[in-house]
Amino acid sequence: MNDVANRNQLAYIAAQASDARVNVEFESEGMTLNLGPQHPATHGTLRVIVKLDGERVLRADPMMGYMHRGYEKLAEVRTYPQVTTLVNRIDWLGSFANEVPFILAAEQLMEVEAPPRAQWIRTILFELSRIANVILFLGDMGVQLGAVTPVFFAFRDREFVLNQIEAVTGGRFHPNFDRIGGLKDDLPKGWIEETTGVLDRIRTFCDEMEDLVTGNEIFQARTRGIGVIPAEVGLAYGLSGANIRASGVDWDLRRDGGVGLVHDQVDWKVWTHPDGDSFARYWVRLQEVREACGIIEQLLGGIPSGPVMAKVPRIIKVPAGEAYVETENPLGVMGYYVVSKGDLVPFRVKIRSASFNNISITPWVLEGTYVPDVVSILASLYFILGDIDR
């Protein structure tokens, strides 16, 4: 038996053993409920093993890996431009944003910089994919609490955003548009005016959400004071993005990171909320969508002219070295640690995806809650399965 097969088998046995251990541990007392891998609340294949006393959660353990696709490993046999095709599919709702940190890392290694116009358009697309991602959360939060209508509104308005992304990149879900040293193409004609119209729609959508969901007493009763994450705990678990900002930590890589994107060129605000509960996470995201509209609007007004592609060799060989770049993606901090040995392909890519850390707090935050709150807290933490399992 060769080594690889041996390793696979060992890994399989270990996984089975840990699974069995968890089950035995849980079966001892109370009732064990498997939320998932197939469950309407997990919108994907997350499995949360919940031990219940009545409807109270004694312990909750997230089991991940049902959707592991091995992108880190696959990236080792793809050339640098090809990797974007893979990482597109990590956070599939805001795909363009996945490409950006990787490309930035590669650019750092190659010591090239994208021309200003490319950087601005990159930032615009980055923020557009944030909107495309987060407004689905705003709708989905309602669904998880039993109000089905918001998500249809979200899908309706998300379509306009996707149309804009498609008009530029040619892809609605998987744009694969970012290139080392710039972008594949320039903006199409008339795109800027159209996008301004779309931003108005998104703002209207935010107002609608405020009317339909935020002010609703039942919604408030279901989210306020539920799933409170104090700032220290959140930081200790490595939460990022709106989840940590909702706990009052004023930390946003768009403002504090300052790599490659042009957020520092425009005037915007980082929203935080002191409460750290489900409502705060919802509210912060709602404000961030509005803020993203403002960012895009300002950026649209000042795109510099010039080329969208720097001079890079046709066959990209990245010099030896290593780079770590992280950006504030829709779900939180996403970082790529790229190690190059001067080859056509990366030697090693480590992806730090936001949801993996965000979901790791579930055992802490779910303890002592009720089954309906499990669902609403999971929804408010907002994870994308592809972003957990990569």
Add this chain to the structure above:
Amino acid sequence: MSTPAIFAAVTGFDPLTGGEFLVAQNIAFAIMAITMLVSAVRMVTTGNVVHAALYLVIVLAGAAGIFILLGAEFVGVTQVLVYIGAIVVLFLFGIMLTKGSFGADDGVGGERRGIAAMVGALVLAVMAAALLDTFRDAELSRAEPSLTADVADLIFSRYIVPFEAISVLLLAALIGAIVVARGD
């Protein structure tokens, strides 16, 4: 109870009123009585707690049916509302909440069968004695359908003291339950 009923159903002769033919009522009564008896027996012999509760429902429903047969609609419907709709549902609620088990439990209460039989016999004896003592040889008049308003008038005039006594008793039980449940 069931022997005169079967007799009445078969012969169409009502022993209570002496000679009147009430076939439909008697057949209905006989069916209900037999169902109740069988269910009552099954209730104490089945090994599954939820099934036992369901047999109890059948017994209570039979009692409600007999009330309606006697023209006491209000009592019959209240029987359904209170006993079937609330009390047994709470039994079931408790069973599901505490055990959450599926299927039969072996030997439910089997060890106390003797005591239970004794209690049952005692209750039967007391009730039989009370009934016999109350009615003796009195001829029972054919029951007129009772109206809800009449029942209400009786409760709030002639039987006001027992009614209030029961109310206070229930209130005490309620408060007691809360105190026991809170445990402090």
Add this chain to the structure above:
Amino acid sequence: MILAADPLLVDGIDLTVVLIVLLKAGVAFALLLVAVMLVIWFERKLISDMQNRIGPALAGPWGILQTLADGIKLFFKEDLLPTRADRVVFRLAPYLSIIPAFVAFAIVPVGGDFSDGGDGTVSMFGRSTFLQVADPPVGVLFFLALSAVAVYGVMLAGWSSGSKYPLLGSVRASAQMISYEAALGLAIATVFLSSGSLSTHDIVVGQSATTWNVLATGIVPFGIFLIAGTAELNRPPFDLVEAEQELVGGFHTEYSSIRFALFFLSEFMNMITMSAIAVTLFLGGPAGPIVTQRVAWVWPLFWFFLKVMAFLFTFVWLRATLPRFRYDQLMDLGWKVLIPAALGWFLLIATLDVAADLGWPTIPVVIVGVLVLWGGASLLSGAVRKAQAERLEEADRGADETAGSASGLGEA
């Protein structure tokens, strides 16, 4: 006996009478089935409109036959029986759910002329009768008893499935329906006070003579009835029993094929029945102006239909708008708000009745009554708040203890 109030049955029973009763029952059954079909379509179409969707559009004109198509599909699907299910109870539960739904509609007067002191009799094959299947003297209690029985369908379905999600659903169902039945009953009791009868027919007649009960009882019981009724129906925002996001399908997770269809039908049937009962108790039943004398018999039916539709619309509207309560919030609402409110209002109306009987002046009685109610309400809310504060304190102590013993991040 149970049908005694109907003039049809007063002078003895012959073949015509039996046939008329059978006819009424048959027509009611058929109409209910058709109505359920249309209501399902109505709900889907309406909620689609509210959610920017098209909804059923292919089967028949405007997709109106969609329910029929779904029903046929379900009928021919495989009927699965879970291994751990309790076979008998599992098979019995759908019927326990649907039969009360059908039977409860029997006491609803759907037509008949109640205007100008009319008592709603219509003549049918030379006999005069009411346009309702039965008019028992205990009418509304009968409805309450049936809705109590309907709990069994949901509860036993969940238990007998032998699976965890349905069990959680049925535990929720039993507690929820019992709790809200109390509020529902108290709200209805206020109607008894103002109408002085339990019979649905008498209640409708009484309303046409004076004013509709929604005003006569002062709106509050109507509101309580609507909220408690929605909870009793397990409709959003009280649909915890089948909360999809939490319990997958709730009590009917394990059901498939025609048995699932029966649950589905009974849910909508209950919705119709609850709307019809609300119309009967509070909105004067089929009463309404007779616009043309030519087809006078149509108008009461029309008004009845219109009022029921208003309720159905509201149920759908609620579903499209509101998120779901949590279990403990639901219980809080039921026990700490609705039941005390219904009881207090019941006492107030009763006091007013007595005052009217004894010839006391109304306004001082109202003022004193409201003051007493207000005092009671503030006492109750004070008690609730105090208990809550104590519980929180206790929980904090408990949390401190656990935090003390826990290691690492738990302390933060």
